Amino acid sequence: MSLADPDLRASPSGHRAGAAPILEARGLQAGYGEGLVLRGIDLAVRPGEAIGLMGRNGMGKTTLIRTLLGQLAARAGQVLVDGQDVTRSPTFRRAQRGIAVVPEGRGVFGSLTVIENLKLAARPAADGTTPWPLDRVLAIFPRLAQRAGNRGDQLSGGEQQMLAIGRALMTSPRLIILDEATEGLAPLVRDEIWRTIRTVREAGLACIVVDKTVGAVLSVVDRAEILVKGSLVWSGKPEALRADPELMHRHLGV
Numbered sequence: 001m002s003l004a005d006p007d008l009r010a011s012p013s014g015h016r017a018g019a020a021p022i023l024e025a026r027g028l029q030a031g032y033g034e035g036l037v038l039r040g041i042d043l044a045v046r047p048g049e050a051i052g053l054m055g056r057n058g059m060g061k062t063t064l065i066r067t068l069l070g071q072l073a074a075r076a077g078q079v080l081v082d083g084q085d086v087t088r089s090p091t092f093r094r095a096q097r098g099i100a101v102v103p104e105g106r107g108v109f110g111s112l113t114v115i116e117n118l119k120l121a122a123r124p125a126a127d128g129t130t131p132w133p134l135d136r137v138l139a140i141f142p143r144l145a146q147r148a149g150n151r152g153d154q155l156s157g158g159e160q161q162m163l164a165i166g167r168a169l170m171t172s173p174r175l176i177i178l179d180e181a182t183e184g185l186a187p188l189v190r191d192e193i194w195r196t197i198r199t200v201r202e203a204g205l206a207c208i209v210v211d212k213t214v215g216a217v218l219s220v221v222d223r224a225e226i227l228v229k230g231s232l233v234w235s236g237k238p239e240a241l242r243a244d245p246e247l248m249h250r251h252l253g254v
């Protein structure tokens, strides 16, 4: 292999396109009841890589995330973590291998305090390290530190979202999946969430970002993937997508 091989060059964000994927989908199909939603998805996320999973409402983004995590059964195809087939493994096994999710709707425990929510999620990585201990998470979310003793149901929407991201980090992930993390938040709070996503990126975590704010997604990811009716129809660099207004309009409505 030559060093000129494009697959071996590090990207600006430090991931190596030639590295083995953390998470991979091969010919993945899934749906609800009789209906098929995902029509054969091929996708790979490599260490340190950030992917923007784009597409209009109802195209299957959340369904893909749920199938990757094992919350929804695959009808056909495979999910692999570090090259190992986990298609039939339960969700917690995938989490143990370093896949964390910040779900649509956040999922914080309303009756527990901020600190209790964070501590409950805490888990070392498979190699025994704890890259995101409580003090580091509180340092990137000063608002959570201020609200440490407040219950989840006493937090604002933005604070709950920060807590959901903090909880995901406490699981020592290698890949973090954010599904509509800025949905319904005020502009200033959104900015704070995007700053955090950048911090997480700079720390070397891989991520999959789903968000309606197309411009913000394109500013943090290495690659965009466009989902239309359960099929990935376009994949490429954010610059290439930005340079094609017709494509953006047709598939993203912007």
Ligand SMILES: Nc1ncnc2c1ncn2[C@@H]1O[C@H](COP(=O)(O)OP(=O)(O)O)[C@@H](O)[C@H]1O
Pocket (backbone or CB within 6 Å): 032, 037, 055, 056, 057, 058, 059, 060, 061, 062, 063, 064
């Ligand atoms: N729990 C469910 N039961 C039945 N159909 C669902 C369910 N969740 C989503 N769908 C359908 O699956 C399709 C994809 O939805 P979803 O994955 O939520 O899209 P997105 O996240 O891209 O907005 C839509 O047609 C939606 O109506």
Ligand SMILES: [Mg+2]
Pocket (backbone or CB within 6 Å): 061, 062, 063, 104, 179, 180
């Ligand atoms: Mg969704």
